[in-house]
Amino acid sequence: MFFQTDQLQHLLDNLQAKGYACIAPQVRHETIIYDEITSVVQLPQGINDQQQPGSYSLSANNGSKYFDWANGPQAIKPLLFAPTEMLWSSTRNADGNISFSAVEKSEKKLAIIGARACDIAALKIHDLHFLQQQFVDPYYQARRENLLIIAVNCSHPADTCFCYSTGDGPFVKDGGDIVLTELQHGFLIAAQTEQGENVLSKLVLQESTAEQCAESERIKSNASKQNRQLPKLDVKSRLFDELDSETWHTIAEKCLSCGNCTSVCPTCFCHSENEVPELDGKSSSHYREWDSCFGQGHSYIHGITIRNGTSLRYRQWLTHKFSSWIDQYGRSGCVGCGRCITWCPVAIDVTESVAQIVEAP
């Protein structure tokens, strides 16, 4: 189906009438971030992103498109897996016992507009991790059940994108509620879930023409031409074969071990937990926050830091992401979004690192 660009505001209005806060891309702090909007004028219209290893900038192209860019530093991950959140609190009673209180579950309905194929591939991995294991994460679950996803197919991959080679993009296969393709004069729109159908039924839509479908195919074909790719070898076993490779040390000479890559990675889910007591010692709050395998605490066990240097930490990240992840979740943990490349302060390129290690003779 097709709708004119001027109908986009109706989509926002309908969602808000249904009680959703619309979380959508907007230009802020020299990048594109996702935050609440009420009007389409807040969207990044006529904006391109230029991404290179260690560098991100925006420019105006005077066009009318709203989604003419690849991605920003985050999308869905922080909405569901909060960077910092209280899990429970405890109070010491007069009798000396401790009582625990649960944190109220989030009931806020969010509609995210503009999630990309890579973001949705990552979301599926997080669903598997947080919801479909032996223990369900109730904090993630509450927010996930209240999330509606309006995905947008990519038209302009960044220089750092490689979703075509991971098989996750540039177009959304499934996993969104609604998927949009932005054409020159409107949007193709399709529902992927019943919830999505419900939203669609409230919009004024037209049958899409053969010409519009052909335009969409051209966009897909162009967006699939990406500058980066992963090696076509058996990366999983090759990385494990090369645990002693000198390359880990070469990369570690450049790596700052700062954790920017894991924080912007849409699939990294490591966290640490800590107790924050009140000064009077009578009550305490238990928090979890994003952690990184690049930090010391990640491998600290009983007085010993298992991975006490950067080469071991980088190796842990890469072998988990591309190798042991497959044993855990049935696929690689990399969705090809390229964020770890762009947001690395020293411009380390993960596709280059993998290639250097697995293509070693």
Place this chain on the structure above:
Amino acid sequence: MNKPKIAVHKFSSCDGCQLAIINLGESLLILSQLVEITHFAEAGALDENATVDIAIIEGSVSTSEDVTRLQKIRDNSSYLMTVGACATSGGIQALRNMAKTSQWIADIYANPAVIDSLDNSTPIKNHVKVDLELWGCPISQRQLLMAIRALLFGVMPVEEHDKVCMECKRQQTVCVMVTKNEACMGPVTRTGCGALCPRVGRDCYGCYGPAENVNTQAMANRLEGLGLIKDEVARRFLFINSGAEQLHQQVQRWET
């Protein structure tokens, strides 16, 4: 039960960390009910030689009198924690470690003989055993209270030594180095401040000192890549914590 005793001592410093304690507001009232503050000259309590459970030390050692006074404090306390850049790395005044002290004293003062100044400004750990170091210029009130609370519970305080980058990302602060080519020291700097500077769009200047597992060499190379000339690269590592070894290495490498 007697309340645990705390003393706050000052060495060479600007008093900013002591002010951070005085400015604790309501928390200071709660703290004063939990502990007895025996010595804290800036706040009025004077008993420098009292035996205490926790000695909190601000400032660096920069005179010969400092050395003997510090030793006495160590002898009189069970647990000793340093607060702030001066006490922990030597502070801004450690910049003088690179100059010839006797020479500039002779150049400036009419009667140099009355000036008691050691050649170097040095951190407390160079002179006595330090049990905990809280970095920052000034320290974070949150970190100080967390440390005291932990000690009152009878457990070891948790040391925060992640890079500022982690704190930026947890707060969804956009990287100023990647978007604006700012010479941000976040990737080698210890968190604790809550990413105060990047949060307002400017570069971290490293007032919390080096984080754990820092790669200052790669950091310096990157700064040069951003267009800084050699002297500018060196200066990024000077400023507040020039006495910290990992930072000083880069000063020596880049200074022209």
